[in-house]
Amino acid sequence: MTKMRVYKLAQEFGITSKELIEKLQQLGINVINHMSTLEEDDVKVVMELFKESNNNEKINEKEEEAMQKIKIADKVVVQDLAKLLQKTPSELITKLIQLGIMATINQEIDFDIAEIVALEFGYEVEKEDTKEEQEDILIPEDKPEDLLPRPPIVTVMGHVDHGKTSLLDAIRKTNVTAKEAGGITQHIGASEVHINGKKIVFLDTPGHEAFTSMRARGAQVTDISIIVVAADDGIMPQTIEAINHSRSANVPIIVAINKIDKPNINIDRVKQELADQGLLVEEWGGDVIAVPVSALKGENIDTLLEMVLLVAEIEELKANPNRKAVGTVIEAQLDKGRGPVATVLVQNGTLKIGDSVVVGACYGKVRAMINYMGKRLKEAGPSTPVEILGLSEVPQSGDQLIVVENDKIARSIAENRKEKLREEQMKASTKVSLDDLFKQMEKGEIKDLNIVVKGDVQGSVQAVKQSLEKLSNNEVAVKVIHAGVGAITESDVMLASASNAIIIGFNVRPVTSAQSLAQKENVDIRTYRIIYKAIEDVQAAMKGMLDPEYEEQELGKAEVRAVFRISGAGTVAGCYVTNGKITRSAKVRLVRDGVVIHEGELSSLKRFKDDVKEVTQGYECGISIENFNDIKEGDIIEAYILKEIDRK
Numbered sequence: 001m002t003k004m005r006v007y008k009l010a011q012e013f014g015i016t017s018k019e020l021i022e023k024l025q026q027l028g029i030n031v032i033n034h035m036s037t038l039e040e041d042d043v044k045v046v047m048e049l050f051k052e053s054n055n056n057e058k059i060n061e062k063e064e065e066a067m068q069k070i071k072i073a074d075k076v077v078v079q080d081l082a083k084l085l086q087k088t089p090s091e092l093i094t095k096l097i098q099l100g101i102m103a104t105i106n107q108e109i110d111f112d113i114a115e116i117v118a119l120e121f122g123y124e125v126e127k128e129d130t131k132e133e134q135e136d137i138l139i140p141e142d143k144p145e146d147l148l149p150r151p152p153i154v155t156v157m158g159h160v161d162h163g164k165t166s167l168l169d170a171i172r173k174t175n176v177t178a179k180e181a182g183g184i185t186q187h188i189g190a191s192e193v194h195i196n197g198k199k200i201v202f203l204d205t206p207g208h209e210a211f212t213s214m215r216a217r218g219a220q221v222t223d224i225s226i227i228v229v230a231a232d233d234g235i236m237p238q239t240i241e242a243i244n245h246s247r248s249a250n251v252p253i254i255v256a257i258n259k260i261d262k263p264n265i266n267i268d269r270v271k272q273e274l275a276d277q278g279l280l281v282e283e284w285g286g287d288v289i290a291v292p293v294s295a296l297k298g299e300n301i302d303t304l305l306e307m308v309l310l311v312a313e314i315e316e317l318k319a320n321p322n323r324k325a326v327g328t329v330i331e332a333q334l335d336k337g338r339g340p341v342a343t344v345l346v347q348n349g350t351l352k353i354g355d356s357v358v359v360g361a362c363y364g365k366v367r368a369m370i371n372y373m374g375k376r377l378k379e380a381g382p383s384t385p386v387e388i389l390g391l392s393e394v395p396q397s398g399d400q401l402i403v404v405e406n407d408k409i410a411r412s413i414a415e416n417r418k419e420k421l422r423e424e425q426m427k428a429s430t431k432v433s434l435d436d437l438f439k440q441m442e443k444g445e446i447k448d449l450n451i452v453v454k455g456d457v458q459g460s461v462q463a464v465k466q467s468l469e470k471l472s473n474n475e476v477a478v479k480v481i482h483a484g485v486g487a488i489t490e491s492d493v494m495l496a497s498a499s500n501a502i503i504i505g506f507n508v509r510p511v512t513s514a515q516s517l518a519q520k521e522n523v524d525i526r527t528y529r530i531i532y533k534a535i536e537d538v539q540a541a542m543k544g545m546l547d548p549e550y551e552e553q554e555l556g557k558a559e560v561r562a563v564f565r566i567s568g569a570g571t572v573a574g575c576y577v578t579n580g581k582i583t584r585s586a587k588v589r590l591v592r593d594g595v596v597i598h599e600g601e602l603s604s605l606k607r608f609k610d611d612v613k614e615v616t617q618g619y620e621c622g623i624s625i626e627n628f629n630d631i632k633e634g635d636i637i638e639a640y641i642l643k644e645i646d647r648k
């Protein structure tokens with residue numbers, strides 16, 4: 001037995017500190033308050049006493065009463081603590097005063113004090129790990145009674161040319177609502193079809209690549225897959241792949257036997273081939289629904305959709321619309337005017353304008369939501385695809401969206417995640433550049449060529465990533481450690497620096513701060529306008545055969561402050577040179593929100609009415625670009641020259 005605080009001891013006996021203090025006083029042991037420490041001997045005495053009076057009713061009664069457990073954070077506001085303890089704030093404040101603590105209703109008190117008070121009121125206390133909570137979010141499970149049926153989400157897969165795109169088109173044409181509204185469907189990556197008063201959501205990217213890459217990222221959005229098989233071609237390798245992907249994801253399959261308008265086709269042959277793959281159609285005693293259709297003629301599409309609804313019914317797809325939303329990003333990009341834009345499929349709960357969200361390692365506040373018809377929504381319930389605006393950065397497809405309490409939490413979770421990602425990707429060694437890659441390979445100094453890929457649209461980023469990774473050979477494995485949409489930022493440079501990677505920018509530019517950081521950190525940034533050029537360079541570097549290199553020397557930057565359209569002369573941009581200088585002979589690049597819009601030459605450089613050779617920092621000038629008129633206020637014009645440099 002050692003020394004012990006009064007409240008701990010009281011806890012041990014299951015009585016309040018006050019009761020214990022009274023008992024102690026009876027025993028002639030005087031203590032100041034609940035935080036007082038009892039000497040070892042005193043503890044012993046009290047222990048004995050309580051052992052004897054073990055049948056003391058009061059104690060038994062207390063022990064029987066299961067203590068209610070509460071969690072208290074590091075600091076807690078008096079008012080909130082009162083709520084937790086199911087007491088009025090004034091009761092709590094009175095208690096605090098008794099303990100010698102003056103606190104107002106809105107004041108924060110420390111855990112230690114909160115614990116004592118809670119114990120006084122007969123609660124068992126646990127410290128809430130606030131850090132842990134901020135690090136990630138636990139999505140609460142729904143109670144069965146809160147769940148309501150939700151529309152199915154469908155992916156169309158199948159062999160090349162079997163008619164996936166045509167089928168999606170045909171399905172969209174049956175969309176009565178779209179016709180009635182007279183609206184034009186918007187490409188947001190998913191669309192809704194309404195049939196018999198029910199809704200079906202179709203993911204617009206056909207094929208199993210999208211399906212699999214989402215799954216690889218831990219996201220499963222598809223409820224039902226429609227596998228298209230052309231009746232004149234039958235089951236082909238990609239049909240089998242699609243079947244396997246659906247099976248491994250446990251997603252029910254509906255087969256659309258397509259192109260039945262064609263002559264000399266044999267539907268039974270397709271059914272036989274399906275059976276060979278273990279898919280026995282209903283007519284033959286199995287449980288697989290196969291619908292013969294013609295996407296081209298729009299034949300039997302209604303039946304196919306009815307079958308989708310039927311399967312959905314069997315699947316009992318449910319969600320709880322009355323909770324904070326959870327969803328998955330199916331597409332994302334950096335929009336020149338609107339910033340990061342993501343199509344999110346709300347899977348559970350209802351997403352609302354103004355919600356604070358965490359999306360992968362990004363965060364934001366939902367500023368606007370646009371549905372597949374281009375209509376602005378205020379709310380989006382389960383199984384609704386919506387394009388959302390208001391994110392801090394462009395997320396990745398497959399990222400999960402979660403609505404959290406407030407912006408602060410969203411930001412802190414996102415930053416935590418980013419930090420974790422960074423740590424995971426960190427593998428420090430000597431810096432690599434494409435120029436000395438071959439030398440390092442020869443010396444056996446490098447086994448992995450790490451690359452960070454940034455691009456203007458998700459599609460090209462993925463394409464660059466895949467093509468680069470295919471370049472791996474016996475000597476070196478090409479690894480894309482990060483691929484994302486948007487300008488090259490400081491965090492990309494830090495990642496590249498930490499993991500000894502080079503950065504490849506496709507149609508995007510480093511932001512100024514990233515550029516200087518890259519110089520400091522010795523990170524090789526290569527920017528390209530054409531995919532194959534990037535691939536070629538990496539390939540050549542791996543063979544030690546890079547072409548003589550032209551190094552870009554940046555001359556300066558100018559910001560477009562006004563735009564004038566002059567007949568005969570095209571667009572003239574009224575600019576302010578923010579750094580360096582702009583020269584008449586320089587090459588220029590027009591950058592809007594970090595994305596390269598155009599590369600070319602100047603067609604005129606003027607100060608007032610005069611043509612000039614150069615304009616330096618701090619001065620205004622008029623700039624026109626050769627064969628290019630799409631200049632907007634806020635654009636940045638970068639001027640540079642190309643200089644041949646010697647290879648090391």
Ligand SMILES: Nc1nc2c(ncn2[C@@H]2O[C@H](COP(=O)(O)OP(=O)(O)OP(=O)(O)O)[C@@H](O)[C@H]2O)c(=O)[nH]1
Nearest residue numbers: 159160161162163164165166258259262294295296
């Ligand atoms: N006769 C006939 N032709 C069809 C039908 N459906 C699609 N086609 C044709 O088949 C070809 C391929 O159709 P797509 O819809 O592009 O096929 P896909 O599976 O999306 O092709 P990928 O995207 O390249 O994999 C096109 O020429 C279509 O016109 C159909 O029901 N009947």
